[in-house]
Amino acid sequence: MTKYLLFIMILFFFLFSTANAAFYTWEDESGVTHITDYPPPQTSSTKKIQIHKNDSDNSSTVQEEDTSKNQRKPDVTIFTKNDCKDCDKAREFLQSQNISFTEYNMDTNPDAVERRKNIDDSEDVPFAIINRNQVYGFSEAVYNRALKLFP
Numbered sequence: 001m002t003k004y005l006l007f008i009m010i011l012f013f014f015l016f017s018t019a020n021a022a023f024y025t026w027e028d029e030s031g032v033t034h035i036t037d038y039p040p041p042q043t044s045s046t047k048k049i050q051i052h053k054n055d056s057d058n059s060s061t062v063q064e065e066d067t068s069k070n071q072r073k074p075d076v077t078i079f080t081k082n083d084c085k086d087c088d089k090a091r092e093f094l095q096s097q098n099i100s101f102t103e104y105n106m107d108t109n110p111d112a113v114e115r116r117k118n119i120d121d122s123e124d125v126p127f128a129i130i131n132r133n134q135v136y137g138f139s140e141a142v143y144n145r146a147l148k149l150f151p
Contacts, residue, residue: 023142025133025149033133035146074147076101079116079127082108090126090138099147101128 026040027033034040076094078101080087094101104112106125116127119134128135130146 023145031132033149035133035135035142035149037137037139037142074099074131075129076131076147077104077129078102079104079106079112079125081106081125084125086138087126090128090143093138093140093143097147 023035023037024039025033025035028040076099078087078090078094080091080103082105091103104115106112106116106123113123116123119127119129122136124136126138128143128146130143131149133146133149135142135146
């Protein structure tokens with residue numbers, strides 16, 4: 001009987017522990033703010049770390065300024081590759097929000113590869129820089145939060 005109870009408790013732990021989503025906002029040594037779904041690298045030069053949990057619609061711990069103050073247009077640069085579904089989703093999302101952006105295709109433009117290497121050594125796409133915030137991958141929630149953060 002105790003084996004079954006232990007098994008059920010472990011099962012519930014694994015099922016419900018994966019239901020939470022966390023976003024990490026951190027600033028590196030050069031002052032660039034990163035919004036990711038993974039923790040920041042373990043370096044002594046990390047300045048600030050904020051964890052944003054997505055528990056309900058009302059739980060927004062990101063510092064959001066009044067919309068009347070955010071009338072300027074966001075600065076968005078996106079690095080993409082051919083045959084990348086997430087790149088297509090990111091592009092379509094930005095177009096649907098009427099946000100102008102600069103796109104660098106790393107498959108067709110050697111300058112795009114060089115620009116990306118100046119930022120980091122990764123070649124993961126899509127990679128966006130939204131208002132000086134680096135966003136890896138695509139998630140509408142993360143893009144929306146990054147668009148609300150102004151430097």
